[in-house]
Amino acid sequence: MIRKNYKYILILLIFSLLLILFSFAFYSVIVDRDTFMVIGNKVVSKSEVEEQVNFYKKRFESLGISFQGEEGVSNLEKIKTMAIDKIIEDKLIILKAKELGITVKQEEIDKSINKFIKQLSSREKYLQSLKNLGLTEIGYKTMLTNTLLRKKVLETEIGTITVTPEEVENYYFEKNNVQGPPAKEFEKWRAELELTVRMEREQEIIKSLSEKYPTTFGKRWVKKVNDIIRSLF
Numbered sequence: 001m002i003r004k005n006y007k008y009i010l011i012l013l014i015f016s017l018l019l020i021l022f023s024f025a026f027y028s029v030i031v032d033r034d035t036f037m038v039i040g041n042k043v044v045s046k047s048e049v050e051e052q053v054n055f056y057k058k059r060f061e062s063l064g065i066s067f068q069g070e071e072g073v074s075n076l077e078k079i080k081t082m083a084i085d086k087i088i089e090d091k092l093i094i095l096k097a098k099e100l101g102i103t104v105k106q107e108e109i110d111k112s113i114n115k116f117i118k119q120l121s122s123r124e125k126y127l128q129s130l131k132n133l134g135l136t137e138i139g140y141k142t143m144l145t146n147t148l149l150r151k152k153v154l155e156t157e158i159g160t161i162t163v164t165p166e167e168v169e170n171y172y173f174e175k176n177n178v179q180g181p182p183a184k185e186f187e188k189w190r191a192e193l194e195l196t197v198r199m200e201r202e203q204e205i206i207k208s209l210s211e212k213y214p215t216t217f218g219k220r221w222v223k224k225v226n227d228i229i230r231s232l233f
Contacts, residue, residue, distance in 0.1 A: 037084075039091040040213030052083035054134035055143075090146040092209040097153050104148045112144055158201050161194045168193055 036046045056079040057067060066072050097103070117126045130140050163171075165186075171193045172181040181189045 037215055037217045039088055039215045040095050042091040042094060044087055044091065049083060049087060051135070051139050052087055053080055056083055058132065058134040088215055089206055092206060092213055093146065093150045093153050095213050096209055097149050100153065100156055102149065102152050102156065104145050108148055109141060109144055154202055154205065157205055158198060161198050163190060163193050163197065
């Protein structure tokens with residue numbers, strides 16, 4: 001009786017191990033085929049990158065930027081880099097938002113979309129506008145969610161930027177090599193300095209997050225999964 005139970009347990013154990021092995025192997029194939037990169041625990045698909053690239057391409061084409069010929073190839077490579085950087089930042093912000101317990105409610109997304117539709121006067125024009133931008137409805141909602149989330153996270157992390165008159169004067173001198181600014185332009189230069197400081201702090205936050213949640217590209221991620229599998233058996 002004990003011997004029969006032992007055989008039964010052994011069969012179950014072997015079956016379980018085979019199932020785990022198959023699951024990991026299947027997961028590796030999926031990651032290899034569909035995954036472009038992984039940021040922290042956020043998986044980015046190739047289609048997500050392609051949609052972001054297409055969005056940038058449409059935007060730049062509307063500004064008269066060409067993607068034909070040798071210059072076009074160079075321009076396309078630049079927007080690919082921009083798209084990847086943007087997605088990485090978005091995922092890092094999502095991870096930070098989770099740390100802080102910050103979310104975007106569906107009502108906030110709906111409010112922004114309805115405002116956009118109202119500006120365009122109809123839903124049909126809204127959908128056509130998305131098409132012209134190379135976006136799907138889902139893609140636009142994702143982009144909108146990321147934008148709202150980024151705003152909330154950075155407002156929480158940075159707060160209000162306040163600069164002193166002396167800092168404004170020093171900033172003006174650095175830019176123009178003369179004392180100033182003129183009284184009538186003071187507020188303009190104050191606003192510019194505050195924006196500059198905010199952008200610098202934003203980049204510091206992104207840099208810190210990128211160190212905390214490193215990005216792994218393509219097959220390097222698959223290799224990591226396969227290394228885990230080998231360590232288990």
